[in-house]
Amino acid sequence: xxxxxxxxxxxxxxxxxxxxxxxxxxxxxxxxxxxxxxxxxxxxxxxxxxxxxxxxxxxxxxxxxxxxxxxxxxxxxxxxxxxxxxxxxxxxxxxxxxxxxxxxxxxxxxxxxxxxxxxxxxxxxxxxxxxxxxxxxxxxxxxxxxxxxxxxxxxxxxxxxxxxxxxxxxxxxxxxxxxxxxxxxxxxxxxxxxxxxxxxxxxxxxxxxxxxxxxxxxxxxxxxxxxxxxxxxxxxxxxxxxxxxxxxxxxxxxxxxxxxxxxxxxxxxxxxxxxxxxxxxxxxxxxxxxxxxxxxxxxxxxxxxxxxxxxxxxxxxxxxxxxxxxxxxxxxxxxxxxxxxxxxxxxxxxxxxxxxxxxxxxxxxxxxxxxxxxxxxxxxxxxxxxxxxxxxxxxxxxxxxxxxxxxxxxxxxxxxxxxxxxxxxxxxxxxxxxxxxxxxxxxxxxxxxxxxxxxxxxxxxxxxxxxxxxxxxxxxxxxxxxxxxxxxxxxxxxxxxxxxxxxxxxx
RNA sequence: GCCCCAUUCGUCUAGAGGCCCAGGACGUGGCCCUCUCAAGGCCAAAACAGGGGUUCGAUUCCCCUAUGGGGCACCA
Numbered sequence: 001x002x003x004x005x006x007x008x009x010x011x012x013x014x015x016x017x018x019x020x021x022x023x024x025x026x027x028x029x030x031x032x033x034x035x036x037x038x039x040x041x042x043x044x045x046x047x048x049x050x051x052x053x054x055x056x057x058x059x060x061x062x063x064x065x066x067x068x069x070x071x072x073x074x075x076x077x078x079x080x081x082x083x084x085x086x087x088x089x090x091x092x093x094x095x096x097x098x099x100x101x102x103x104x105x106x107x108x109x110x111x112x113x114x115x116x117x118x119x120x121x122x123x124x125x126x127x128x129x130x131x132x133x134x135x136x137x138x139x140x141x142x143x144x145x146x147x148x149x150x151x152x153x154x155x156x157x158x159x160x161x162x163x164x165x166x167x168x169x170x171x172x173x174x175x176x177x178x179x180x181x182x183x184x185x186x187x188x189x190x191x192x193x194x195x196x197x198x199x200x201x202x203x204x205x206x207x208x209x210x211x212x213x214x215x216x217x218x219x220x221x222x223x224x225x226x227x228x229x230x231x232x233x234x235x236x237x238x239x240x241x242x243x244x245x246x247x248x249x250x251x252x253x254x255x256x257x258x259x260x261x262x263x264x265x266x267x268x269x270x271x272x273x274x275x276x277x278x279x280x281x282x283x284x285x286x287x288x289x290x291x292x293x294x295x296x297x298x299x300x301x302x303x304x305x306x307x308x309x310x311x312x313x314x315x316x317x318x319x320x321x322x323x324x325x326x327x328x329x330x331x332x333x334x335x336x337x338x339x340x341x342x343x344x345x346x347x348x349x350x351x352x353x354x355x356x357x358x359x360x361x362x363x364x365x366x367x368x369x370x371x372x373x374x375x376x377x378x379x380x381x382x383x384x385x386x387x388x389x390x391x392x393x394x395x396x397x398x399x400x401x402x403x404x405x406x407x408x409x410x411x412x413x414x415x416x417x418x419x420x421x422x423x424x425x426x427x428x429x430x431x432x433x434x435x436x437x438x439x440x441x442x443x444x445x446x447x448x449x450x451x452x453x454x455x456x457x458x459x460x461x462x463x464x465x466x467x468x469x470x471x472x473x474x475x476x477x478x479x480x481x482x483x484x485x486x487x488x489x490x491x492x493x494x495x496x497x498x499x500x501x502x503x504x505x506x507x
Numbered sequence: 508g509c510c511c512c513a514u515u516c517g518u519c520u521a522g523a524g525g526c527c528c529a530g531g532a533c534g535u536g537g538c539c540c541u542c543u544c545a546a547g548g549c550c551a552a553a554a555c556a557g558g559g560g561u562u563c564g565a566u567u568c569c570c571c572u573a574u575g576g577g578g579c580a581c582c583a
Contacts, residue, residue, distance in 0.1 A: 016583045051582055116581075123580095132509055134579070158581050176512070185510060185579095193581040200583050224511055224578040245512085248577065252518080257577080267517085267534080292519095295532090299520060303531045322520085324513050325576055332519060332533045342546075378546045389544080439542085457542035469544045 007214040007239075009041025013067075013074070014204065016048040017059035021066035021276040023328075024219065024249045024258055027293040031246060032217050033072045034294070034309075034316040044211060045077030047088045048204070050197045066276040070286045071309065076211075084211040089203050096198035099206050099236070100159045100191055108235035109191060111157035112139040113150040134187045135160070159192035161201075161232060169227040174215070174244035174318045181227040189228045201225065205232045213241050217318075220245040220325070221257075244318055247297045247325045254327040266330040283356055283383030284333070288340040292333045297322050306339060334381040341380050349373045353386045360387045362394035371479045375471040392465050393479065398488060401466045403495035408455040416459055417496035419449055423460060424489045433482040435474030442474075463492035 013029035015021065036043035045067070049055055064079065076082025086092055103109035112135075114122070119135065127133045140162065142150075150157070164183040171179050191202035198206070208216060223245050233240040248257050251264040252272065258264050263271045273279050279289055287308070294312050295305055298321050307315075341349065350366075350373040357364050376390050392399070407416040426441045427433070442460070446453040461473045464485055470476065477485040 014583090018583080048583065054582065112581095114581095119581085127508090130508075132579080160581095179511070181511075187579080190581050195581075197581085199581070204583095219577090220512065221577055222583090226511090247513085250576070254518085254575075295519065297519095301521095303521075305520085305532055322513095326520085327518060329519050329533065335533055338546085376545095379544060381545095442542090452542095454542050461543060465543095467543090471544090473542055 007212065009036055009039035010044060010212055010214050011036040011041065011217060012044040012046050012208070012211065012213050013072075014046040014048050014207075015063055016051065016054070017063055018051070018054045018056055019059055019260075019275070020278075021063045022258070022260075023274055023276055023279065023289075023293075026066065026070060026072075026276050026289070027249060027296065028217065028219055028246060029067060029072050030070070030290055030293055031298070031316075031321070032215075033074075034312055035215060035217060035318070036075075037313040038316040041214070042075040043073075044082070044084070044213070045074035045087065046207060046211070047078055047090075048200060049088060049090045050200065050203055052195065052197065062277065066280075069280060070276070070290055089198070089207065092203075092207070093196060093198075095210070096192065096202055096206055097196060100198070100202060103161070103191070103235055104159060106235075107162065109159050109161050110140055110142070110188075111147060112160045112188075112190075113142075113147075113155045113157045114139070115155070132185070137188050140188060156194040158190045158194050159202075160188040161191055161228060161235070163188050163228070163231060169230050171226050171230050171243060173223075173226075174242050175321050176223075176245060176323055179223065179226065183227065183231075186227050186231075189225070191232075201228055201232065205229060205236070205238075208241055209233075209236065209238045215242045215244060217244045217246055220248050244321070247322050249296060250325050250327045252328050252330055258328060264328060272328075272330050283380075283385070284337050285340045285344075285352075285383075288333070288337040291340070292336050295332075296326050296328070306336070338381045341383070342378055344377070346370070346373045346377070349377055352383055356384045356387055357391070357394060360391060362387075362391060363396070364394060368393060368479065372471065375475055375479075379471075389469070390471055392467060392470065398484075398491075399466050400488070400491055400495065401462050401468070403492070403499045405468065406459055406462050406492055406496060408458045411451065411455060411459070413496050413500050415451070417493050417500065419445075419451060419456055419459060420463060420489055420493040420496065422449065423456065424486050424493070427477075427482070427489070428486055430482075433478060433485075435472075435478045438474045438477060459492075460489065464488045 011032040013032050015025055033043045035041075045064070047060060060078065067074070074080065076084060076087060078087045100109065104111065122136050122138075123133050126136060140160075163186045167183050169181045169183055173179050189201055190199050192198050226243065230240065250257055252266055256262065258274050260274050264274065266272050273282055290309055291306060300307055300312070301315055301320060344352070347370070350369045353369060353373060353376070354364050357369075372390050372393055376386050379389055380386060407413055411419075422445055423442060426445050427438060430437050430441060442456060443453050446456040457473050458468070461470055461476075462468055464473070464477055464480060465471070480488075
């Protein structure tokens, strides 16, 4: 059922570089990486760029950056090389062509000369006759003369696999156990396209063989093509790897798999990212993302849900991978990310906070950031939360809140104005402008003027930060400094004075 | 339409015949703490899809139904 292959463990992640790394792809990569590391094996990165129509030259770079960000290091790959290279399929074309020809020569595959339009017509015809759509195998047994005739027309054939017409293909999947397919229902799948490029089916079998891949952990979407792959291994007479089909990560609502078109949404209806790059931009930590991903479709074994990748490597085991697909739980990611943020050393947090702040257009002062970091640390789910929470620290010019937001529940504008004045006076009289001294003074003041401390503090918070929700008041004022704090308090008092002085709106 | 895979609280999951009147976590609700917001602590509600078998005994094994997902390209 599991990894009883005697071969040294070699796994691979083989994305096609058609865009940025998909979060589901990262999970697949992670499982392969975890498995290889657990068995002291090798983890290979291979690029499946056999679709010229979808090729994106930027994608490979972005993809590797995403993997590195996550900390999934590969032992062999396009940039690091290795003894089984090249690791880019478009650089291995002659290999695929050679083995495709070998299959033809050994009667395991055949050239098929239809044009796309003809294939379309065949499909339509099959469908109209209520037969399974696909290819009707009309070129499966062409004579050499017939083939020559097509060649003479200048037609470029594809190479198709000669699928057995009867019997069944039974494949033992490491996660699902025996899976059986009726051969008669399978297609004569295209192995080599007319442009000389292989399809995934051919390319991955050839590569996995020559790269000596021992275990293929891939998304369950591939399961339907397993019989084709298995027959290919048989046709070549090569030892197949152990296949393990991973459960698919579905949208949060469980409807459909995560994809860029048809973007997934959380419970509140917010769009949640699909691409790893977007998670980076959104302020998620790699440790949190990996830990989160590891808990979807796999579990640690005891009741721990928070663990390091080293712990996961130690524990990783195919038998703990689920068979059922699962919905992506965004709230859980936020929770985990918050935990990882809280565990960060402050210096590290401060360093990480810089980018979202600068992206929001702020000029960031290092000293100030170091002081702010511990204040925001327990209040964030993502790094980006710093902008809303503490962005006011970095405004070039202070943006006061509207005056009507200053008075707290049960306080009149005049009361509030007076409280502000007195707070200013008391604060300016402080020997040291530390948060401890401030708090003592403000509590005393609250009692003296007969308002609840929380009400007074909230007034001051709105006055000094310009927002109702912010970092703790006294620490905040300490960072702002006495002059700036007093200035803002006076400004607020003046705002209120103006408000009171202005003619009262009739209702 | 055909094929494949699956089905435990809203969600992620534990459970591999009796330990389960089903455990953990997120989220939700309540309480506590509290200068806002958080964080933290405590408590609560919340699930074995349905029906047949097998068995002394099924969440666990088998079958059927239902539901969900995936796949049916010269894309991967």
